[in-house]
Amino acid sequence: xxxxxxxxxxxxxxxxxxxxxxxxxxxxxxxxxxxxxxxxxxxxxxxxxxxxxxxxxxxxxxxxxxxxxxxxxxxxxxxxxxxxxxxxxxxxxxxxxxxxxxxxxxxxxxxxxxxxxxxxxxxxxxxxxxxxxxxxxxxxxxxxxxxxxxxxxxxxxxxxxxxxxxxxxxxxxxxxxxxxxxxxxxxxxxxxxxxxxxxxxxxxxxxxxxxxxx
Numbered sequence: 001x002x003x004x005x006x007x008x009x010x011x012x013x014x015x016x017x018x019x020x021x022x023x024x025x026x027x028x029x030x031x032x033x034x035x036x037x038x039x040x041x042x043x044x045x046x047x048x049x050x051x052x053x054x055x056x057x058x059x060x061x062x063x064x065x066x067x068x069x070x071x072x073x074x075x076x077x078x079x080x081x082x083x084x085x086x087x088x089x090x091x092x093x094x095x096x097x098x099x100x101x102x103x104x105x106x107x108x109x110x111x112x113x114x115x116x117x118x119x120x121x122x123x124x125x126x127x128x129x130x131x132x133x134x135x136x137x138x139x140x141x142x143x144x145x146x147x148x149x150x151x152x153x154x155x156x157x158x159x160x161x162x163x164x165x166x167x168x169x170x171x172x173x174x175x176x177x178x179x180x181x182x183x184x185x186x187x188x189x190x191x192x193x194x195x196x197x198x199x200x201x202x203x204x205x206x207x208x209x210x211x212x213x214x
Contacts, residue, residue: 139176147186
């Protein structure tokens with residue numbers, strides 16, 4: 001009995017983390033119960049025990065439904081990768097949204113092709129070119145990037161065409177299987193050191209991606 005309960009809880013955790021869908025959860029749960037039922041003797045005590053186990057499953061299912069209701073869908077966990085060219089990570093969030101981000105290039109400092117576009121005095125530009133791919137079953141509905149420096153300061157994106165910064169509005173509707181390229185840019189102090197680059201696919205649910213600069 002404890003072993004079966006542990007297996008069922010593991011399945012719930014996989015669903016909560018976005019590793020499996022609700023349909024896959026149901027199929028795997030039924031497989032676990034079928035396997036257990038087949039191994040039990042056919043007597044009244046066995047049947048009573050199975051009914052008790054089914055009650056446990058219903059309780060676990062109810063807990064899962066509460067998690068979905070609070071998070072607005074299957075919530076994910078944070079993903080981490082290095083802040084380096086070629087680094088890649090996949091993040092899952094509510095609504096079965098799953099995105100893979102890969103850093104294709106980091107330019108620090110970045111210089112503008114337009115002489116009239118320059119960073120603020122004492123600042124520099126940092127740009128990060130990314131490949132963003134929807135590897136989930138649902139379309140994305142947005143996303144935002146933030147860069148943090150080692151002193152704890154955080155910076156939002158800056159949009160400067162001369163350094164290649166691109167419009168990332170395609171994240172509002174990146175369909176399953178679609179892949180796009182984008183460049184994010186930040187204006188930070190000359191002496192500042194990058195701590196991490198964060199991507200938030202859904203500000204109202206768990207599941208952010210961090211490119212950490214160790």
